[in-house]
Amino acid sequence: MRMPIERISSGIVELDRCLQNGFPSGYVINVRGEPGAGKTLFVTQVATKNAERGLKTVYVSFLEDREKFIAAASTLLPQVRKHVESDIISYVELSSVTQAGVSPLMELVLERVDSVEPSILVFDSYSAVVQALGSEAEGRALLNNLFSRIFSKRKVTTLIITEGDQNDFVSYVADGIIRMSRKSEPTSYRILEILKMRSVPLDESKFLFVFEKGRGLRVFRPFNATLSKKLKPRSAIQEKKKGYYSTGSRSLDAVIGGYQKGSLVLWEMGRDVPQLAFYSVVLLAAANFLVQERGVLIIPSLEFTRESLTPFVYPNKELFERNTRLFMDNVPQDSELFVQLTGDMERDLEKWNEVYEGFKKRGVPVLKVVSLDTLEHIYGKEKSVNLVRRAYLKTSHYKDVTLLLAKPGLEITEEVRYMAHTRLSLRFVDGYLLFKGLSPYTTDYLYEPRFSKGYPEVRLFEIN
Incomplete structure (x- = not known):
């Protein structure tokens, strides 16, 4: 029987420190932002880093097939392929079946969750579900069913991606909200903000982040360095470039x-x-x-x-x-x-x-x-x-x-x-x-x- 996990790593060292070692287990986290903000890479990093701890993820995608997902993520997170192919990250591709309605979708998701017993569940994305099903009401019906049959009965940490900056229904049901965006003035850079994290006191909530090859997202706290009280000599850095x-x-x-x-x-x-x-x-x-x-x-x-x-x-x-x-x-x-x-x-x-x-x-x-x-x-x-x-x-x-x-x-x-x-x-x-x-x-x-x-x-x- 799977032992309960108290914290789920965000996959990012500085973010985990801020969150007191990660997301509380069983939380529903809304990851929001405009297209290209880095939402899919972020949730993939959560799944990948926790796979290295032996924790399983069911990744439900309404956007792309498995090979496209692996190819897109592997440049920055090369270990993704290994975890998907070994089914530690169980990838469920549903872009072709959303027109069937809420009930068939529910059964497919529940079947996979029952068989895998994951610690993490990813929905990429709620916005795509609403668009495919044809109405916000159908999307809400799907989430309500998931809440009654999965979220309230199993301690599964769930990450729900939404496009754009507002979705009142998902905001209401989520325990935590993370917004990813790009600031363009005076310099263009990416920002990750924790807008809500229920019962978790935060000393920082806004971070600059970059994409690093082989590492994925890397976030940084604002500058707060001080001189060490015990100064030490350093070893010399030799010149490698002539002249x-x-x-x-x-x-x-x-x-x-x-x-x-x-x-x-x-x-x-x-x-x-x-x-x-x-x-x-x-x-x-x-x-x-x-x-x-x-x-x-x-x-x-x-x-x-x-x-x-x-x-x-x-x-x-x-x-x-x-x-x-x-x-x-x-x-x-x-x-x-x-x-x-x-x-x-x-x-x-x-x-x-x-x-x-x-x-x-x-x-x-x-x-x-x-x-x-x-x-x-x-x-x-x-x-x-x-x-x-x-x-x-x-x-x-x-x-x-x-x-x-x-x-x-x-x-x-x-x-x-x-x-x-x-x-x-x-x-x-x-x-x-x-x-x-x-x-x-x-x-x-x-x-x-x-x-x-x-x-x-x-x-x-x-x-x-």
Whole structure:
């Protein structure tokens, strides 16, 4: 006899965490959304992931035959074929018999449920049933019969797909409602929302999701990263592409190829990008340079003081102080680590080049990071542009790399865009960080910084 299952996995790790380990067993879940939103893939993923736990599904389709279903799902969920062919996912194709009316449909579904004894029942879709039967009343009659003969007597978790955003009858009978949609402005991305989940407290209800080959749907919580209290050195990421430095992220390297040697790289930050995300691009590259005993020169953003920089300091203090120089206008005097910016452009540039040449005498590559808000504040637009142009000549000569960080609203940004070899953008939209290459062009990616291991990591996920 089949033992009762208290929770049915959604097939998605982050969603299960939100739902306290999955859907309550026996719930009726309405999965709704416009055509192409990902509804069928979602319920297929529920069936597939639970098949790996040994739980059976009866999948009733009113839309496509078995082979078309397998072919469509296998690109993203390759294990579907195995589970359907072994009948762990028992596929019932009813598109050709819906014209017969409610009673024959009921008997076919009940017969399969009795023989399989599933933990999960899928109806794909209620909207197709209503259309085939010819009326909403016939569709309701079918669901009412299922409720009286299956839902109320067996602890079978049922997923009912509906097209569009509203169906009052299904909404009324469902214990849970999940809506899948695509947001188009200012960036197109997919959203999964839990509109209702009876008796399940939710700390999050809205998630960005992407399709991943071999994995299916992957959902993400809004950005909420914090620095680890125990910073750790990271292992070096070696350059795989000739003529390029690693960005410090294998994922980012795979998308843009790394930072070209001798180049000027402009990072354009959108409004409200959190400080930790803003500086994650610096932390990545700097950590990878430092672990290889390379030089790092940084002009931090205006909001930083000596004290507020402390949490960002590389864990190996001796290595950090040996290989890093921080140029700031709010330090009392020069030290081995800190260099005072005086406001005199010629004097400050001379000092910058002196420190830079000191690293070059050691024969090491140097990463230079310049926060443009600090330059514009100290020197104004015209002098700042001149300073960047002159400092870049040495970057090009020595085949190093300079990262320029631009906050919104700076006058200098428009000028340096024409100087930059690479332009990258990072925006904060609805709680998510979105990355895009402007030159060279890339599609949009979810940008996910992580610091849980004690050092910075970033993974990119293509938004599709």
